[in-house]
Amino acid sequence: MKYILIMEDSRATAQTIAKMAQELFPSFQIDIASSEREAKEYVLKKEKEIFIVFADLHLPDTTEVGEIIDFLRKYKVRTIILTSSEDLSLREKISNKLNVIDYVIKDNLTNIQYVTQLAQWVYKNFMADREAIVVDDAKLQRKVSQAILTILGFKTWEAVNGKEAFEMIQENDNINLVVTDLEMPELNGVELTSLLRRRVHRPLVIIGVTASKDQLEVIKFLKYGANDYITKPFSKEEFINRVRKDMIVLEQTADLNKRIQIIMKQKAEIEKLATTDSLTQLYNRFKFNSILEEQIKESAESGNTFAFIIFDIDKFKSINDGYGHDIGDYVLQELPKVIKTKLRENDVFARWGGEEFVLLLPKTGIAGGVGIAEKIRRAVEGYPFQHVNRVTISLGVSRYNREDNAEKILKRADSLLYKAKNGGRNRVEYS
Numbered sequence: 001m002k003y004i005l006i007m008e009d010s011r012a013t014a015q016t017i018a019k020m021a022q023e024l025f026p027s028f029q030i031d032i033a034s035s036e037r038e039a040k041e042y043v044l045k046k047e048k049e050i051f052i053v054f055a056d057l058h059l060p061d062t063t064e065v066g067e068i069i070d071f072l073r074k075y076k077v078r079t080i081i082l083t084s085s086e087d088l089s090l091r092e093k094i095s096n097k098l099n100v101i102d103y104v105i106k107d108n109l110t111n112i113q114y115v116t117q118l119a120q121w122v123y124k125n126f127m128a129d130r131e132a133i134v135v136d137d138a139k140l141q142r143k144v145s146q147a148i149l150t151i152l153g154f155k156t157w158e159a160v161n162g163k164e165a166f167e168m169i170q171e172n173d174n175i176n177l178v179v180t181d182l183e184m185p186e187l188n189g190v191e192l193t194s195l196l197r198r199r200v201h202r203p204l205v206i207i208g209v210t211a212s213k214d215q216l217e218v219i220k221f222l223k224y225g226a227n228d229y230i231t232k233p234f235s236k237e238e239f240i241n242r243v244r245k246d247m248i249v250l251e252q253t254a255d256l257n258k259r260i261q262i263i264m265k266q267k268a269e270i271e272k273l274a275t276t277d278s279l280t281q282l283y284n285r286f287k288f289n290s291i292l293e294e295q296i297k298e299s300a301e302s303g304n305t306f307a308f309i310i311f312d313i314d315k316f317k318s319i320n321d322g323y324g325h326d327i328g329d330y331v332l333q334e335l336p337k338v339i340k341t342k343l344r345e346n347d348v349f350a351r352w353g354g355e356e357f358v359l360l361l362p363k364t365g366i367a368g369g370v371g372i373a374e375k376i377r378r379a380v381e382g383y384p385f386q387h388v389n390r391v392t393i394s395l396g397v398s399r400y401n402r403e404d405n406a407e408k409i410l411k412r413a414d415s416l417l418y419k420a421k422n423g424g425r426n427r428v429e430y431s
């Protein structure tokens with residue numbers, strides 16, 4: 001169980017915050033403490049299970065304002081301060097306390113909404129195992145940035161120059177936030193940014209850190225692909241808000257990409273279903289017709305002819321009648337495998353319906369078409385189908401002539417097939 005504690009002596013305010021927090025953290029238990037004594041007891045009891053504390057600094061038993069922050073810090077409890085007015089001296093006093101995420105005026109609903117959402121974002125960082133790297137040659141600066149990122153829910157890494165950082169980022173796919181200083185030995189921040197954008201193709205937020213004198217460098221950071229920059233010395237509030245804003249853009253982009261991928265996959269599946277014959281996995285008649293139309297257009301323009309074959313299994317009804325429908329299905333599924341080995345990559349093979357199939361052979365004339373037709377006729381005749389004795393097919397071969405349309409080609413081929421049947425079956429007829 002995870003807990004959120006609201007330290008607040010006004011019942012109405014406490015309940016407003018509790019209600020908002022409960023909406024964003026439905027699985028959390030949210031408790032209220034109306035005195036420091038009560039709050040401290042609660043923290044001692046729950047310690048690490050507390051996710052965040054919303055703390056009013058003026059409770060009835062407060063003796064020293066702000067002392068509670070240090071107490072919470074000792075137990076590493078993330079804290080959001082609730083105040084009743086903009087108090088600059090207070091703001092200064094708490095700004096360097098590492099456990100404090102933000103500071104908010106509590107009588108303003110928008111403010112409360114903002115900080116509860118901020119807390120929710122921190123929780124998401126935890127749950128998503130987000131990792132961040134701080135790149136800086138100055139140890140103190142690294143430690144400060146790392147500490148802030150840690151309370152924001154990131155697992156953090158550090159590197160002392162761009163070269164070291166680049167290697168770490170390449171090796172660890174979970175890093176998707178880079179906070180980099182500008183001036184560093186080996187590889188500076190702008191060079192690192194540029195290298196990352198060229199070589200690392202996963203979503204990555206890069207924030208450049210510059211001293212205020214480097215106005216031109218700020219532009220370079222952005223030009224080479226940084227999402228944002230921050231000027232030293234920066235306040236924790238600014239740092240947190242920039243990181244959050246930049247990371248949310250990344251999350252939204254990732255969400256969108258995921259949705260696009262799902263839709264593309266569904267589209268491909270639907271298209272496959274709509275164009276494939278489910279028994280044989282060949283193209284269906286619908287798909288074949290559209291390819292045939294395309295091919296006719298192409299041939300009309302280029303002058304390249306193509307061959308068209310229609311074939312039908314001989315006496316298939318007797319296979320069904322003699323061995324059962326399942327064996328009939330087996331023959332229909334096995335037959336394409338036999339025939340495919342005789343085809344070229346660009347030949348189009350489809351189930352026309354029932355036990356009839358069609359073939360479109362690009363850049364092939366009658367002689368070539370008859371050659372293929374004979375080859376597959378012999379292959380089927382000689383193939384050892386299981387269960388059934390012998391399977392044969394009859395074929396009609398036609399070709400594209402100028403001014404032909406799909407209907408004419410089909411009709412010609414179909415009457416040739418009919419001729420093959422009448423001529424004794426297991427044979428090829430052509431015109």
Ligand code: GH3
Nearest residue numbers: 312313314315316317318320325328329354355421
């Ligand atoms: P012919 O040599 O003149 O072509 O004779 P045939 O028996 O092959 O021709 P007919 O058109 O009389 O019979 C075709 C049979 O194919 C009838 C139909 O039930 C069967 N059939 C059509 N589709 C399927 C299918 O998906 N599975 C099975 N098992 N049989 C099918």
Ligand code: MG
Nearest residue numbers: 009056058059
């Ligand atoms: Mg109060």
Ligand code: MG
Nearest residue numbers: 312313314316
């Ligand atoms: Mg038949």
Ligand code: MG
Nearest residue numbers: 312354355356
């Ligand atoms: Mg038939």
